[in-house]
Amino acid sequence: MRSAHRVETVRTAERTLMAQLPDGALMQRAAAGLAAACAAALPHIYGSRIVLLTGSGDNGGDTLYAGARLAKRGAGVTAVLLNPTRTHPEALKALLRAGGTTTTPTAPTTPSLINRADLILDGIVGIGGKGGLRPEAAPLAELAAASPATVVSVDLPSGIEPDTGEVNGPAIHADLTVTFGTHKPGLLIDPAREHAGSVRLIDIGLASTLPATPDVESLQHADVAALLPHPSPESDKYRRGVVGIAAGSARYPGAAVLAVAGALRGGAGAVRYVGPAADAVLTRFPETLVSDKGPRKAGRVQAWVTGPGAGDDAAPVAEALSTDVPVLLDADGLRLADRDAVRARTAPTLMTPHAGEAAALLGVSREEVESARLTAVRDLARGYHATVLLKGSTTLIATPDDDTPVRVNPTGTPWLATAGSGDVLSGLAGSLLAAGLSPLDAASAAAYLHGLAGRYAAKGAPTIAQDVAEAIPAAWRDITA
Numbered sequence: 001m002r003s004a005h006r007v008e009t010v011r012t013a014e015r016t017l018m019a020q021l022p023d024g025a026l027m028q029r030a031a032a033g034l035a036a037a038c039a040a041a042l043p044h045i046y047g048s049r050i051v052l053l054t055g056s057g058d059n060g061g062d063t064l065y066a067g068a069r070l071a072k073r074g075a076g077v078t079a080v081l082l083n084p085t086r087t088h089p090e091a092l093k094a095l096l097r098a099g100g101t102t103t104t105p106t107a108p109t110t111p112s113l114i115n116r117a118d119l120i121l122d123g124i125v126g127i128g129g130k131g132g133l134r135p136e137a138a139p140l141a142e143l144a145a146a147s148p149a150t151v152v153s154v155d156l157p158s159g160i161e162p163d164t165g166e167v168n169g170p171a172i173h174a175d176l177t178v179t180f181g182t183h184k185p186g187l188l189i190d191p192a193r194e195h196a197g198s199v200r201l202i203d204i205g206l207a208s209t210l211p212a213t214p215d216v217e218s219l220q221h222a223d224v225a226a227l228l229p230h231p232s233p234e235s236d237k238y239r240r241g242v243v244g245i246a247a248g249s250a251r252y253p254g255a256a257v258l259a260v261a262g263a264l265r266g267g268a269g270a271v272r273y274v275g276p277a278a279d280a281v282l283t284r285f286p287e288t289l290v291s292d293k294g295p296r297k298a299g300r301v302q303a304w305v306t307g308p309g310a311g312d313d314a315a316p317v318a319e320a321l322s323t324d325v326p327v328l329l330d331a332d333g334l335r336l337a338d339r340d341a342v343r344a345r346t347a348p349t350l351m352t353p354h355a356g357e358a359a360a361l362l363g364v365s366r367e368e369v370e371s372a373r374l375t376a377v378r379d380l381a382r383g384y385h386a387t388v389l390l391k392g393s394t395t396l397i398a399t400p401d402d403d404t405p406v407r408v409n410p411t412g413t414p415w416l417a418t419a420g421s422g423d424v425l426s427g428l429a430g431s432l433l434a435a436g437l438s439p440l441d442a443a444s445a446a447a448y449l450h451g452l453a454g455r456y457a458a459k460g461a462p463t464i465a466q467d468v469a470e471a472i473p474a475a476w477r478d479i480t481a
């Protein structure tokens, strides 16, 4: 499990840890880890040209101490000081003692210095930052972006919002971010995540003072393997769970077929289909149990999926919501569902909007959702008393309970942005719900499998939703191997 903590939590944990350690010990741990990561990013240290973009806070301090370590090993290190009179004094002394030099952002030689560097360390601002880079720092980000040098951000790319992943103005684009103690939510959530490049976590001993429950978390193979259902010797198809799919319409039969394709590979023992696309579903998947009744009379299921390809038919959506089993609401179902009916349910509801659908439900623009995903997913979960999986470049899952960490799916790929792949996801997540997973676990495991299946199906070339569904078993095997 990857954990991320908000700035306030990190600060509290750092204060507690610092009180137990000699002065400056934590910064030395951070600088040592940072210098080692920089050394690994360079073909050789001796003779390398390293530029430190240095703000006046402790982020700049880490950077100067790391620069001093690299200078001692023979690198040519120059610090561009944003605020020479307020630079971390001891760290600056350490750099100068090690043979490093300093300059300013406005010095005529600074652009060529940055352009000719092998490595640029971004120590402008860390968790003390708010808003995009200030006018005096923004040109340095532009120069770094234009330079062929490797850019390493210290703790986080300067200019991003650490707690939310929002980017409100100019910000550094890094190849590598070396972060200290714990991930910050912004390192995991787009658009900020894109600024971070690959992320390396340095242990500075903070785990001992951080709260056990993070603010944001990201599952890995072992976590998902522990969630996925396994049939036992006593299992039969009913005990494994039956998932009902009330989806598709005369106009959109394909959505039903794709939701069934996902559901059949999601761990439930059987898939029951109700709706106008029964012929299309049976032609493709004869293993489906088809009923000509609505969700309430179709026979027992342990979870319903409703909405994909529903068009304007609100009846099956309302009927599924009136049952006492978990319901997954997707696509048209999100628009057709009555909010009060969702809020009044006693069994859990899982909603799976993309940014456009989330925007419509929240009454904001799609851009607002995409630029502030964490806020959007939490607002929806609270507003509907439901678990919400917000799809897109970063898929997030939130429960209505603010104290439960928001999950970030790490496996997605933009190749999944293909018609119908969301229908496969809804069937898959519904199947896991029917197999007995909680909405949070079903949604996270489904997104993880779906993202991996998308990668396998695409292998770097365009793919289609059916292929994503067919790749789910391979993803499942790899996760549980």
Ligand SMILES: NC(=O)C1=CN([C@@H]2O[C@H](COP(=O)(O)OP(=O)(O)OC[C@H]3O[C@@H](n4cnc5c(N)ncnc54)[C@H](OP(=O)(O)O)[C@@H]3O)[C@@H](O)[C@H]2O)[C@@H](O)CC1
Binding pocket: 014, 015, 018, 026, 027, 030, 055, 056, 057, 058, 059, 060, 062, 124, 125, 126, 127, 128, 129, 130, 131, 132, 133, 134, 137, 154, 155, 156, 159, 180, 204
């Ligand atoms: N605490 C610890 O034990 C440890 C902390 N560690 C490190 O400390 C970092 C936190 O340090 P911090 O608290 O000093 O804040 P920091 O991120 O350097 O920012 C303050 C500076 O930024 C400036 N500034 C603000 N916004 C800006 C903007 N938009 N654009 C431009 N500038 C902006 C602000 O200016 P001011 O408002 O003062 O004028 C001030 O100069 C943390 O990320 C980690 O790297 C590690 O060593 C591990 C141990």
Ligand SMILES: Nc1ncnc2c1ncn2[C@@H]1O[C@H](COP(=O)(O)OP(=O)(O)O)[C@@H](O)[C@H]1O
Binding pocket: 331, 354, 390, 391, 392, 393, 394, 395, 412, 413, 414, 415, 416, 417, 418, 419, 420, 421, 422, 423, 424, 425, 450
């Ligand atoms: N840029 C992206 N990066 C990663 N995944 C993406 C991206 N864009 C879309 N996806 C994924 O592709 C799927 C598309 O779902 P959806 O928008 O509902 O499509 P449809 O309605 O056609 O089925 C979702 O799983 C979503 O997370």
Ligand SMILES: [K+]
Binding pocket: 059, 122, 123, 124, 125, 126, 153, 154, 155, 156, 157, 158
């Ligand atoms: K930084």
